[in-house]
Amino acid sequence: MLVNSCKKDNSDTVAYFLTNGTWQLAAVQTQTFVGDTLKRTDTLNTNCGLNQLFKFNNNNSCTYSNYHCITQSSAGTWQLASNDLILQTTLAAQDTAKGVVVTKPASVFTNAQIINLGQYSFVLQTGDTSPYYTSKTRRVITRYAFVHCTTCSN
Template identity: 40%
Template sequence: MKRTPLLFFLFLISIALIVNSCKKDNLSHIPGLLAGKWQIASIEVYNYVGDSKISTDVLDTTCTITQYFIFNSDNSCSYVNFQCNSDTTTGRWSLTANKLFLTSDMVCNDTTKSSGGTSKPFANAKIVTLGNYSLVLETGDVEPNYSATKKRRVMRYGFIRQKISSTQ
């Protein structure tokens, strides 16, 4: 008679363990953190040979128009005034399976190219920092394995989250 409550308790514990051990998919909070409007705060270019930094340049120091990168929850995105051009570029964004890289098919007008034209600046962007109020993306030669003698160029974009008012 006294074993019945003990068996019932062990049964409940085993059910709780089975339910709790089920694999849970899509637990990442990164897409939710990324969604929103981000204003550019800084653009720096790091030039390396191997892993030795040889120079740092700061871009857009004379730009007087505000640049925004906007991520929507439906995986669409837009960049307003890229490289200080008065235009808006749209595209799609996604995260890699490990959630460490942002990929975007957005094609922007790029005045930094010597021949002018366009570029896909965020085709493969490493997420360095992502929080409630700041986002740092690195693009360019961000592969983890590189030659010790190869020149590399990494562009680092720093963004600050902006509130989106109901009138925008």
């Protein structure tokens, strides 16, 4: 009788990819829809000189630095919904509204859809992401695109 076993390393799980390094924001894009018709696309943070870094730790803590190009550091916790497609965080950070910094911290990535996640890229989608809407419903969806940063520290 011959028995063969192999060590399972979880290198194909969503959590493994999230916690395997630091993610640097590459682009932020908003899309405005009416019903399912795309009306407008805007790219944000095009002139930001700050590195925006998202770090996930194995103990389910996370940090985000310089959210929305404001010098700041936010810390919180993260978890995945049971289907591994929704990221839930307790992060709170200052934001901007019409170009003005809002000093009261707001929740960020509370329930963000994971659109893409791999060894080199990570895309989150937030906003009006409900699959149920009418043909006249105005929706704004924001996509955050990150790249795996091997030389970054958070």
